[in-house]
Amino acid sequence: MIxxxxxxxxxxxSDLEKLNPEAKAIVxxxxxxxxxxxxxxxxxxxxxxxxxxxxxxxxxxxxxxxxIDLFAGIGGFRTxxxxxxxxxxxxxxxxxxxxxxYYNNYGEYPFGDITKPEVKxxxxxxxxxxxxxxxxxxxxKGGYRNGFxxxxxxxxxxxxxxxxxxxxxxxLLENVANMVTHDKGNTYKVILKSLDELGYYFPDEPLLLSxxxxxxxxxxxxxxxxxxRKDVANGxxxxxxxxxxxxxxxxxxxxxxxxxxxxxxxxxDLPEYEERVLGMWDAFYKGIDLKVIGFPxxxxxxxxxxxxxxxxxxxxxxxxxNIDLYNRNKEFIDSWLFEYDNLEWCIKTHRKMEWQxxxxxxxxxxxxxxxxxxxxRVKRPNRFSTLVAMxxxxxxxxxxxxxTIDESKKLQSFPDDFKLSSTKGIALKQLGNxxxxxxxxxxxxxxxxxxx
Ligand SMILES: C[S@@+](CC[C@H](N)C(=O)[O-])C[C@H]1O[C@@H](n2cnc3c(N)ncnc32)[C@H](O)[C@@H]1O
Numbered sequence: 420m421i422x423x424x425x426x427x428x429x430x431x432x433s434d435l436e437k438l439n440p441e442a443k444a445i446v447x448x449x450x451x452x453x454x455x456x457x458x459x460x461x462x463x464x465x466x467x468x469x470x471x472x473x474x475x476x477x478x479x480x481x482x483x484x485x486x487i488d489l490f491a492g493i494g495g496f497r498t499x500x501x502x503x504x505x506x507x508x509x510x511x512x513x514x515x516x517x518x519x520x521y522y523n524n525y526g527e528y529p530f531g532d533i534t535k536p537e538v539k540x541x542x543x544x545x546x547x548x549x550x551x552x553x554x555x556x557x558x559x560k561g562g563y564r565n566g567f568x569x570x571x572x573x574x575x576x577x578x579x580x581x582x583x584x585x586x587x588x589x590x591l592l593e594n595v596a597n598m599v600t601h602d603k604g605n606t607y608k609v610i611l612k613s614l615d616e617l618g619y620y621f622p623d624e625p626l627l628l629s630x631x632x633x634x635x636x637x638x639x640x641x642x643x644x645x646x647x648r649k650d651v652a653n654g655x656x657x658x659x660x661x662x663x664x665x666x667x668x669x670x671x672x673x674x675x676x677x678x679x680x681x682x683x684x685x686x687x688d689l690p691e692y693e694e695r696v697l698g699m700w701d702a703f704y705k706g707i708d709l710k711v712i713g714f715p716x717x718x719x720x721x722x723x724x725x726x727x728x729x730x731x732x733x734x735x736x737x738x739x740x741n742i743d744l745y746n747r748n749k750e751f752i753d754s755w756l757f758e759y760d761n762l763e764w765c766i767k768t769h770r771k772m773e774w775q776x777x778x779x780x781x782x783x784x785x786x787x788x789x790x791x792x793x794x795x796r797v798k799r800p801n802r803f804s805t806l807v808a809m810x811x812x813x814x815x816x817x818x819x820x821x822x823t824i825d826e827s828k829k830l831q832s833f834p835d836d837f838k839l840s841s842t843k844g845i846a847l848k849q850l851g852n853x854x855x856x857x858x859x860x861x862x863x864x865x866x867x868x869x870x871x
Contacts, residue, residue: 435528440518442468443528444541448509451526460508460543482506484871486548486587489578491529493520495854496550496591498833502860503867509542516845523838533577542581548863549585551578552593552854557602558609567613575610582617589866590619590646593854598642599625610644619646622662628862630832630855634671636680637803637830639855645862647870658869665865677787677800680829687819693790694819696769699759700795701783704774706751707744710781712774714740715794718762719770721745721752768792775799784816803830805851812847824850832857 435443449465459465483504488497491512501507512518512529522528530538556573567579582590592610599607607625614621621644629640647659658665689697703716720741727735745752756762762770771794776786779799786797789804789811798804803813803822812821822830824846828837832855839846 440528440531441537443522444510444530446470447522447527448530448541452508461541464541480504484548484867485546486550487542487546487581488529489533489549489551489581490553490574491521492517492552492852493837493839493849494525495831495833495856496552496593496859497525498837499854499856499859500548500550500863502856503864505548505863508546511538516840516842517849520839520849534574539577539581542585544585546585546587548589548591549578549582549587550591550593550859553578555594555598555601555606557606567616570609570613575613579613579617582619586618586648588648588651589863589870590614590644591859591863591866592644592646593859594642594644596627596640596642599627607642614644614646618649620649620652620656620659621646623660624663626662626666628666628858630830630858631674631802632670633857633861634673634675635830635832635855635857636674636677636801637805637855639805641854641858643858643862645866647866651870655869659866662865665869666862669861669865674801677802680826681815681818682823682826683818685818685820685823688821689814689819693814696765696790696795697783697788697814697816699755699762699765700772700797702758703752703755703772704783705781706755707748709744710778716744716772716774717741717770718756769795771795773797782816784819786816788814788816790814831855832860 435446438446445461445464445468449459449461452459452461480501481504484506485508486496486500486505487509488494488507489511491497491510492514494510497507497510507525507527510521510525510527510529511531511533512521513531513533518529530541532538553574556575558570558573558575567576567583570576570579578592601607611621626643626645627640628643630637631639645659645662652659704712714737717737720738722745723738723742727738730738759765769790773791773794773796776797776799779801780786780797783797785800787800787803788798789796791811797816798813800816812827814821824839824843825835827847827850828835828839831850831853833850833853839849
C-alpha cells in the first residue's frame with residue numbers, strides 16, 4: 420500500500436503528506452532529479468506509484484561529483500558536499516523529525532531503515548562518494564580475521580555491503596572520538612580491516628579533528644575515516660595514508676571570536692535560582708586568595724575532620740586542598756557561608772565548583788558556565804564545549820543566558836537559514852548528532868584536490 424489516503428496527484432506539500440514514508444522518499448528523490456530526464460534513477464519506482472507530478476524541479480547547480488548520504492540526520496555531510504558542488508543522489512535516515520528537517524532543507528525525504536534490502540535497492544548506480552556518520556556498535560571479537568563478513572548484524576556491515584556493490588571512489592566515515600578505543604580497540608581494528616579488504620586506502624593514524632582547528636570556536640573532536648579506492652589512489656598513496664599532512668595546512672590558528680557567534684541583543688533569562696548559584700560562586704572566587712584554582716571546590720569538605728585514608732588517593736588530595744583553602748580563608752569563607760545560608764538551599768551538585776579558566780577572567784560572569792553533575796563548571800569564554808542536551812547547554816556569563824539554537828547552528832557551521840525542528844529539545848538533539856559542516860567540507864575538499 421503506497422498511498423495512505425486517496426490521492427492521485429502530487430501538487431503540494433499537503434499532497435505529499437498523504438503518502439507513506441517510502442512513497443514520500445520516491446516522489447521527492449524523483450522530483451529533485453527531474454533535470455536528468457530519462458536518466459533519472461527514480462523514474463521507474465516513481466512511475467510504478469501511478470502518480471502525476473506537477474512539481475517543478477528546482478534548478479540544480481552544475482555538479483562535479485555525485486554522492487550518497489547515509490545515516491543522514493539533518494544532512495551535515497550533504498550541506499558540506501553540496502558546498503563543494505556535489506550532487507546528492509540518495510539519502511537514508513529513519514528518524515521522523517530528522518526526515519522532516521531534511522525535506523525542509525533539501526526538498527527530499529530520506530528513505531528509511533538502511534538495513535532493509537528494499538531501501539538499499541533504491542541506491543542508484545554510478546555515484547562517486549559515500550558519506551556516513553554511523554552509530555558505533557561492537558563487533559564479535561576476532562572479527563578482523565575474516566574482515567567485513569564478520570561484521571554481519573551491525574550497521575557498519577550495511578555500509579560495507581553498499582560499498583562492495585557500488586565501489587564508489589571515496590568514502591567519508593565519521594564517528595565519536597572514543598570509537599578508536601571502543602571495545603578495547605577491536606571496533607576500530609575491524610573497521611579498518613574491512614575497508615582494506617573492500618579495496619580502500621585510509622589514514623595510517625586515526626584522524627581526530629575538531630572544528631576549533633579550522634577557526635570555529637567549539638571543541639568537538641570526532642574521528643573521521645576518509646578513504647580512497649586503491650586504484651584511484653595509486654601513485655598518491657601517501658596523500659591518503661598520511662592525510663594529516665595534507666589537511667594540516669588548512670588548520671587556522673586564529674579562532675573566530677565567540678562574540679561573532681553570539682547575539683548581544685537577546686535578553687538575560689537565567690532562572691532566579693541559577694542567578695543565585697552563580698552570584699554565590701562569583702563572590703567566592705573574588706573573596707579567596709587563589710586566582711588559578713587547580714582543583715574542584717567541594718564545599719562539604721571545607722571543615723572535614725575525618726580520616727582521609729578512607730578515600731582514593733586522588734580524592735584525598737582534593738579534600739586536603741579544600742581543607743587548606745578553608746583554613747587560609749576562614750574568615751571570608753565563614754562570612755560567605757553565612758551570607759548564603761550555608762548553601763542549604765542549593766542542590767548538592769551545585770555546591771561544587773570547577774574553575775577551568777586559569778586567570779584569564781576575574782569573574783564567573785565573564786566565563787562560559789555549565790551546570791554539570793560534577794559541579795558548576797566555569798571555562799574561558801574563547802571556545803564552547805561540545806553541544807549537549809537541554810539544560811546542560813553552556814551559559815554565557817556576561818549575557819546571563821544559555822546559548823541559543825541559532826548560535827549552536829553557527830557552531831556547527833550550518834547556514835543561518837538552515838531549518839531545524841521547531842521544538843527546542845529536538846533541534847538541539849539534531850545539532851548535537853550532526854557533523855560540523857566546515858570540518859567535513861575541508862576534509863572532502865582535500866580529497867578532491869588530491870584525487871579527483
Ligand atoms: C550520528 S547521527 C548522524 C548525523 C548526521 N551525520 C548529520 O550530519 O546530521 C546517526 C543517524 O543515523 C540514524 N540511523 C540509525 N540507524 C539507522 C538505520 N538503520 N537506518 C537509517 N538511519 C539510521 C539515526 O536516526 C541518526 O540520525
